[in-house]
Amino acid sequence: MRNFLLILSLLALLAGCDMRETYEDVSTEPRSRQAIGIRYEVIGLVYAHGIRPHSQAPVDYVVILPPPGIGGTMIAWREPVPKGSIITVRKVVRTNRVFEGRMNLGVELDGMPLPVDAPITIELVRENEGKGYLDLNPEIYRRLPAG
Numbered sequence: 001m002r003n004f005l006l007i008l009s010l011l012a013l014l015a016g017c018d019m020r021e022t023y024e025d026v027s028t029e030p031r032s033r034q035a036i037g038i039r040y041e042v043i044g045l046v047y048a049h050g051i052r053p054h055s056q057a058p059v060d061y062v063v064i065l066p067p068p069g070i071g072g073t074m075i076a077w078r079e080p081v082p083k084g085s086i087i088t089v090r091k092v093v094r095t096n097r098v099f100e101g102r103m104n105l106g107v108e109l110d111g112m113p114l115p116v117d118a119p120i121t122i123e124l125v126r127e128n129e130g131k132g133y134l135d136l137n138p139e140i141y142r143r144l145p146a147g
Contacts, residue, residue, distance in 0.1 A: 022096045023104070032092035035105070035134040037146075042085040044140030046128075048109070050076035050116060062120045064107070066127050066140055077115060085111030087122070087141065092134060103134060 026032045047069045050059040055073040063070075064087075069078060091106030105122045114120075122128055122136065130137050 024094045025091060026094045027092045029092075031133060035089050035092055038089045039144040040087045040089075040136055040141035041144055042081050042083055042087065042111075042140070043142045044083075044137075046081045046140055047078050048081050048112065048114065048120070049078050050114075050118070052076050059116045059118050061118050062109075062114060062116070064109075064120065064122045064128070065125075066137070079112070079114075081109070081112055085109060086144070087136075089134075093121075105134065105136075 027036055044066065046064050046066050049063050049065060049070060051061050051063055052059050052074055059076045064081060086109075088108045088110070089105050090108055093104040093106060095102050095104060103124045105124070107120050107122055109120050124134070124136075127137055128140070129135070130141075136143070
């Protein structure tokens with residue numbers, strides 16, 4: 001009975017929570033500011049996914065993820081990013097996600113024409129993340145010297 005009441009209480013608590021995902025630009029914070037302008041060369045397999053809110057909507061943004069990537073009706077298209085493409089970090093965004101990575105990088109992608117003009121994001125989840133704060137996986141992205 002006690003476990004049942006505990007579970008019921010937790011469900012009631014979750015039902016009252018606002019579960020919408022939020023995004024906060026933290027590019028000007030000291031730790032985040034250091035990532036702005038860093039450039040990477042794509043050396044491993046990653047896909048650019050066109051993300052839309054529902055199957056009949058236009059693409060809102062593009063997310064870059066390694067295989068297996070993501071699927072479902074929110075994916076308008078999926079294209080491999082050519083090796084040698086250059087990614088430049090332009091923005092750092094914190095999300096309120098609980099079970100996945102909380103940091104995203106807003107990036108510029110050179111070396112691949114995209115079917116839409118939309119913001120491009122690298123989510124620091126699913127093997128995209130490196131060892132350090134805001135670092136990308138060195139098996140997929142090679143950090144280029146400054147300049």
